[in-house]
Amino acid sequence: MTVTKVALVTGASSGIGEATARQLAAAGFIVYAAARRAERLQQLATADIRPLVMDVTDDASMRAGVDAILGEQGRIDVLVNNAGYGSYGAVEDVPMSEAREQLEVNVFGAARLIQLVLPGMRAQRSGAIVNVTSMGGKITTPLGAWYHATKFALEALSDCLRMEVAPFGINVVVIEPGGIRTEWGGIAADKVRAVSSGGPYAPQANAVAGSLTAETLQRRASPPELIGKTITRAVTAKRPRTRYAVGYGAKPLIFLHGVLPDRGFDALVRRITRVPSA
Numbered sequence: 001m002t003v004t005k006v007a008l009v010t011g012a013s014s015g016i017g018e019a020t021a022r023q024l025a026a027a028g029f030i031v032y033a034a035a036r037r038a039e040r041l042q043q044l045a046t047a048d049i050r051p052l053v054m055d056v057t058d059d060a061s062m063r064a065g066v067d068a069i070l071g072e073q074g075r076i077d078v079l080v081n082n083a084g085y086g087s088y089g090a091v092e093d094v095p096m097s098e099a100r101e102q103l104e105v106n107v108f109g110a111a112r113l114i115q116l117v118l119p120g121m122r123a124q125r126s127g128a129i130v131n132v133t134s135m136g137g138k139i140t141t142p143l144g145a146w147y148h149a150t151k152f153a154l155e156a157l158s159d160c161l162r163m164e165v166a167p168f169g170i171n172v173v174v175i176e177p178g179g180i181r182t183e184w185g186g187i188a189a190d191k192v193r194a195v196s197s198g199g200p201y202a203p204q205a206n207a208v209a210g211s212l213t214a215e216t217l218q219r220r221a222s223p224p225e226l227i228g229k230t231i232t233r234a235v236t237a238k239r240p241r242t243r244y245a246v247g248y249g250a251k252p253l254i255f256l257h258g259v260l261p262d263r264g265f266d267a268l269v270r271r272i273t274r275v276p277s278a
Contacts, residue, residue: 006030006073011083013040015182019228025049027232032069056083066116073186076117078235081110084133086147086188089195099146125169128235131158132175135250139257141238142209142275173234175241181222185212196201222247248259
């Protein structure tokens with residue numbers, strides 16, 4: 001008997017998450033689209049996708065969501081950890097409360113959902129966990145320390161997890177998007193302006209904010225559907241790759257980070273982000 005596979009996608013109210021939910025549904029998955037904003041999830045219900053209100057910083061909310069899916073479907077085959085945002089600002093300026101929130105959303109929320117779905121995946125001896133990091137999990141940009149720290153952490157967590165769960169037939173896949181046309185850049189720009197645009201880091205903050213919302217970047221950025229298609233391809237492959245670097249700038253910047261000396265890459269990023277040098 002053919003079993004219809006079940007997928008849970010977080011951060012699904014817009015952008016990459018929404019595109020991924022739609023792509024997985026089109027591929028025949030039963031898809032639960034999770035996000036905090038219930039009103040923005042309703043648009044997915046018309047695509048035969050099940051909206052699920054979930055806050056990845058609230059343990060009870062995550063447990064209730066996973067329990068609801070298991071109660072209705074009896075299984076979860078794919079977890080896509082996509083929920084996240086970019087907290088930008090100088091390390092000196094960012095309040096530690098905001099740094100902790102960035103870690104809660106981008107790392108600990110993903111890790112807790114992994115804990116919640118793994119018992120079922122181990123029991124059925126199959127499953128796929130997809131962690132959406134970023135090219136920012138391999139490279140760094142000015143005033144993005146806490147954001148990059150979370151994405152580097154999620155990369156390392158994924159590598160360890162992959163070895164741990166392989167004996168149970170579970171795949172762990174990392175998706176490293178480059179520049180994507182979503183709300184992310186605007187949110188990150190607002191963060192850096194709010195935190196660092198009025199003090200000693202103002203020249204850098206204003207330059208970074210401008211680069212995050214530049215029209216040229218938006219024109220060159222890849223559509224979120226590209227990431228949705230990549231995730232769908234990965235979770236339907238018999239032997240998926242461990243990493244997929246996709247979207248505008250991802251592959252060349254990750255490559256250059258690997259071959260350039262540190263200060264050489266620093267200089268390249270300063271040019272891209274228009275940050276003044278010393």
